[in-house]
Amino acid sequence: MTRGQVQEPQRQDPRRLKVRGLACGYGETVLASDLDFEVAPGTGLLLRGPNGAGKSTLLLTLAGLLHPLAGSVSVEGHDPDDGPALHYCGHRNAVRARLGVLDTLRFWTDINGATGMEPAAALKRVGLGHIAGLDAGYLSAGQQRRLVLARLLTTNRPLWLLDEPSAALDAEGQGLLATLLTEHLGNGGMAVIATHDDLAIAGLSTLALGARP
Numbered sequence: 001m002t003r004g005q006v007q008e009p010q011r012q013d014p015r016r017l018k019v020r021g022l023a024c025g026y027g028e029t030v031l032a033s034d035l036d037f038e039v040a041p042g043t044g045l046l047l048r049g050p051n052g053a054g055k056s057t058l059l060l061t062l063a064g065l066l067h068p069l070a071g072s073v074s075v076e077g078h079d080p081d082d083g084p085a086l087h088y089c090g091h092r093n094a095v096r097a098r099l100g101v102l103d104t105l106r107f108w109t110d111i112n113g114a115t116g117m118e119p120a121a122a123l124k125r126v127g128l129g130h131i132a133g134l135d136a137g138y139l140s141a142g143q144q145r146r147l148v149l150a151r152l153l154t155t156n157r158p159l160w161l162l163d164e165p166s167a168a169l170d171a172e173g174q175g176l177l178a179t180l181l182t183e184h185l186g187n188g189g190m191a192v193i194a195t196h197d198d199l200a201i202a203g204l205s206t207l208a209l210g211a212r213p
C-alpha cells in the first residue's frame with residue numbers, strides 16, 4: 001500500500017446460522033440436545049448418524065417447521081426484505097403428478113420468488129431440459145430429485161437445508177449436486193445437509209448425531 005492510501009476495511013458478511021443450546025425431538029423424546037454451532041457464509045455442515053438418529057428432525061427444527069424443545073435457531077444478519085433466508089428440501093419431492101416438469105418449476109418459482117435462474121435454464125442445468133413438457137409424475141426417482149435441485153436455483157436464498165439430497169441420484173447427478181453446492185458456498189451461501197453419502201466438497205464440517213438406545 002502506498003502512503004496516503006486508505007485501506008478499505010474488509011467487508012465481513014455478517015450472515016450466520018446460529019444455533020444455541022438447541023434440543024430437538026418430539027414431546028418427551030429428545031433426539032439431540034445442547035447443540036451449539038454456527039454456519040458462516042461459504043461453509044456448510046454435514047449431519048451424520050445412523051437411521052433414526054434425528055438428522056431429519058434437526059433439519060425440520062432448523063427450518064422452523066418443528067418447535068425447538070429448548071434453545072434457539074436464528075439466521076443472523078439476513079435482511080427480511082430479501083425474502084426468506086432458507087430453502088428446505090425434505091425427503092419428499094413435492095411433485096404433482098399431472099403438472100408438467102417446467103410448469104412445476106414455474107409454480108415453485110412463482111411462490112418462492114423469481115430471484116435466480118430462469119426455470120427453463122435451471123431445468124437444463126440439472127439435466128431435465130429434454131423432458132420439460134412431461135408430466136412430473138412420470139419422472140424417475142432421480143429425475144424428481146434433480147427437479148428439486150432446480151428449485152434451489154430459481155430462487156436465491158442464502159441457506160440450503162437439504163435432507164438426503166443425493167438419494168436416488170446416479171453418479172453424474174451426485175457430481176452435479178457437489179458442483180451446485182460448491183458454487184452456492186463459493187457465492188457466500190450456507191448449507192446444512194443430512195446424508196449417508198460422501199460429499200467431497202471444500203468448506204464442510206461434520207456434526208455426528210448419536211444412535212437411539
Ligand SMILES: Nc1ncnc2c1ncn2[C@@H]1O[C@H](COP(=O)(O)OP(=O)(O)OP(=O)(O)O)[C@@H](O)[C@H]1O
Binds near residue numbers: 049194212
Ligand atoms: N412426528 C413424530 N413423532 C414421534 N417420533 C417421530 C416423529 N417423526 C420422527 N420420529 C422419530 O424420530 C426419530 C428420528 O427420526 P429422523 O427422521 O429425524 O431420523 P434420521 O436421523 O433422519 O434417520 P434416517 O437416516 O433414517 O433418515 C425416529 O425414531 C423417528 O421414528
